[in-house]
Amino acid sequence: MHTLYTRPETGGFAVHAALEQSGTEYKVVTIDKSKGDHRGAEFGALSPLGQVPVLKLPDGTAMTESAAMMIYLGDLNLEAGLGPPPGSALRPHYLRWLVFSAANLYMADLRYYYADRHTSDPAGIDGVKTSALADLTKQLEIVDQAIGDQPFLLGDTWSGADIYTAMIANWHPDVPALFAACRNLERMCNGVRELECVKTANRYHKSF
Structure with a gap:
């Protein structure tokens, strides 16, 4: 399962949409900045800068950088239409x-x-x-x-x-x-x- 760490009105929006379109199993974990979640040790291990979004992969490793997540999710299921396949003209x-x-x-x-x-x-x-x-x-x-x-x-x-x-x-x-x-x-x-x-x-x- 993929886990998206995010909060409303952030760059996690596009990644959330991409996860939904990709058809992969995922869950969303809210990082509440008002509660200091972004400063916690657990989240800090995933995101050294304390920023969202973060995408935890099924193997437990974490991705930062929302654009990289978009490319990754597009390639995860090419039939989902998130991006043209490698080698295509587009x-x-x-x-x-x-x-x-x-x-x-x-x-x-x-x-x-x-x-x-x-x-x-x-x-x-x-x-x-x-x-x-x-x-x-x-x-x-x-x-x-x-x-x-x-x-x-x-x-x-x-x-x-x-x-x-x-x-x-x-x-x-x-x-x-x-x-x-x-x-x-x-x-x-x-x-x-x-x-x-x-x-x-x-x-x-x-x-x-």
Whole structure:
């Protein structure tokens, strides 16, 4: 069995949806930050940084890094459709957009919401947030252009890259304004919202 350690409204949302879609047996363990669960010795052994999500594998070892979990779960059951199989023409594009979202969108989002972690000068917090929001918006505009008139990033078929990107897009501090400017992105996010695996994950995470 796989065990997902997470909490609502975090990057565990996409992994939760991927677990559901993969068909593998899993359970969810909530790490309650208000109770200090993330500082406990047991969780610390799984996640040295004290961050969620963490995916414990059936052999007892642990994975961190949500994008890596998405790739792993996609390869675990290729028939689930979370990602194109290795060797397919779409595989490089799937990996590109999944990593783009993790390395750029996710990081810009964290800089915006946790600006104090990115400067030692309290007077610089507003500047960090302004820069982060500008980066996040520009990067989402790039995604919007990449989608074009397609339903999803890879064309007619959704993948884990769409779930991951839609999750972060919906963390934007002004989603209505974002979608007004990025109609292709809005269409993709609406399509992701209708996936059964996403609906299941959303009942816990409330990310959409």
